[in-house]
Amino acid sequence: MMSSTGVTLVLLGTAQDGGVPHAGCSCPRCMAAHADHSLRRHPVACGIRGSDGSLHLIEASRSLPDQMRLWAEATGADGVARPDTVSLTHVHLGHIDGLGQFGDEVMGCSGLPLFASPSVIEELGSRGSLSPFSPSEVASMERFQPSADCGFELEFVPVPHRDEFADTHAVVIRGPMRSLLFLPDHDDWGQTLARHGADSVRQWLSVLGIDIALVDGSFWDSDELPGRDMSQIPHPTVTETIARLGERVEEDPEIHFIHLNHSNPLLEPGSNQTEEVSDLGWNVGRQGQHFAL
Numbered sequence: 574m575m576s577s578t579g580v581t582l583v584l585l586g587t588a589q590d591g592g593v594p595h596a597g598c599s600c601p602r603c604m605a606a607h608a609d610h611s612l613r614r615h616p617v618a619c620g621i622r623g624s625d626g627s628l629h630l631i632e633a634s635r636s637l638p639d640q641m642r643l644w645a646e647a648t649g650a651d652g653v654a655r656p657d658t659v660s661l662t663h664v665h666l667g668h669i670d671g672l673g674q675f676g677d678e679v680m681g682c683s684g685l686p687l688f689a690s691p692s693v694i695e696e697l698g699s700r701g702s703l704s705p706f707s708p709s710e711v712a713s714m715e716r717f718q719p720s721a722d723c724g725f726e727l728e729f730v731p732v733p734h735r736d737e738f739a740d741t742h743a744v745v746i747r748g749p750m751r752s753l754l755f756l757p758d759h760d761d762w763g764q765t766l767a768r769h770g771a772d773s774v775r776q777w778l779s780v781l782g783i784d785i786a787l788v789d790g791s792f793w794d795s796d797e798l799p800g801r802d803m804s805q806i807p808h809p810t811v812t813e814t815i816a817r818l819g820e821r822v823e824e825d826p827e828i829h830f831i832h833l834n835h836s837n838p839l840l841e842p843g844s845n846q847t848e849e850v851s852d853l854g855w856n857v858g859r860q861g862q863h864f865a866l
Contacts, residue, residue: 579624579724579748579749579750579865579866580621580622580623580624580723580724580725580746580748580749580750580865580866581621581622581863581864581865581866582619582620582621582622582746582753582863582864582866583619583620583621583622583643583644583647583648583861583862583863583864584617584619584787584829584831584858584859584860584861584862584863584864585615585617585618585619585620585640585643585644585860585861586614586615586616586617586618586632586634586636586640586860587614587615587617587831587832587833587857587858587859587860588614588615588616588617588832588833588834588835588840589616589617589667589791589832589833589834589835589837590616590634590665590666590667590668591616591667591834591835592613592614592615592616592634592635592636592667592835593606593612593613593614593835593840594606594607594613594835595835598835600835600836602835602836602840602841603835614833614840614860615634615636615639615640615643615860616632616634616635616636616667616668617632617634617667617668617757617831617832618630618631618632618633618634618636618640619631619632619746619755619787620640620644620647620654620656621725621746621866622648623720623722623723623724623725624722624723624724624725624749625720625722625723625724627657627658627720627722627723628644628654628655628656628657629656629657629658629659629660629719629720629723630656630658630659630660631659631660631661631662631744631755632660632661632662632667632668632669632757633659633661633668633669633670633671633672633674633675634667634668634670634671635667635670635671636671637671637674638653638674641653641654641655641656642654643860643861646861647861647863655680656685657685657686657719657720658685658686658687658688658719658720659672659675659685659686659687659688659706660687660688660689660711660719660727660744661687661688661689661693661697662741662742662743662744662755662757662758663693663734663736663739663740663741663742663758664693664696664697664738664739665734665735665758668757668758669697669702672697672702672705673702675705675706676704676705677704677705680705681705682705682706683705684706684707685705685706685707686706686707686709686719686720687703687706687707687708687709688708688709688711688717688719688727689708689710689711690710690711690713690729690739690740690742691710692739692740693739693740694708694710695739696738696739711727711729711742712729713729713730713731713742714728714729714730714731715728715729716728716747724748724749725746725747725748725749725866726746726747727744727745727746727747728744728745728747729742729743729744730742730743730744730745730754730756730769730781731768732756732758732759732760732765732768733759733760733761733764733765733768734758734759734760734807735760735807741758741759743755743756743757743759745781745783746866747782747866748865748866749866750865750866751784751785751864751865751866752781752782752783752784752785752866753783753784753785753786753787753864753866754778754781754783754785754786754787754788755787756786756787756788756789757787757789757831757832758789758791758808758832759789759808759809760807760808760809761807761808761809761813762774762809762813762814762817765777773817774814774817774818775818775825778826783826784826784827785826785827785828785829785864786826786827786828786829787829787831787858788814788828788829788830788831789808789809789830789831789832790811790814790830790831790832790833790837790839790857790858791806791808791810791832791833791834791837792808792810792811792834792836792837793810793811793812793837793838793839793846794810794811794812795810797810797834797836797837798834798836808832811830811837811839811846811850814830815849815850815853815855818853818855819853820853820854821853821854821855822854825854827856828855828856829855829856829857829858829862830850830855830856830857830858831858833857839857842857
């Protein structure tokens, strides 16, 4: 159970958009998750509790009911957690397909504050997805509080990621003690670093003032999906990221890999790949993990 005071973030999901088990997949990992619900993994999302007790959701996935219960359990509350605000990084399926559950057919929300970039809000408006919300456009690299007295700030950081419909942002959560980067999706490190004028992952995280980074770990390597053209689903592989980072040194931030595809061996705690990440001093994100900010 998390502390009853301060700003705390709970990792409400660690999987790629489809979750685990993955629709239409009969691989051993997905079949095991069908048989044993403890092996299921929700799509990525974060729940932040402000210092005033307010609740703030980042991403609205298809697993929203389970994630709201997980969030409540983490805070020591009965029932389920109902967010006071929602923020979105982009409009790809797994990050928005829970939005409808805030509407009349399920939760019956009205005027719930929603924060996203102008292009994300425009796209969601064109799809008729905003009726439960009071949307606010967020400018890139400008800090704001999602509610008064919440005790933390959000900062949307632009990143390149197959922006077919709208743009994509990472989110920095700046608490009173630590800052956390939520980066579930981007195309590749080269483009991301070039966009921000950084020479290395370390330099970029340092400039942003990051203490903890939850980063895109969708695929372990480029051979993970036989028969698929990986260039059509661009993400930096974990092998590339750890090659850029090398071994962790004392002044480095914590790095946790998230947004894991159902094919990713990092989903297995005892895999050789998980041990390789751990031996270098890095981490694999855990569903339900708490971070005090």
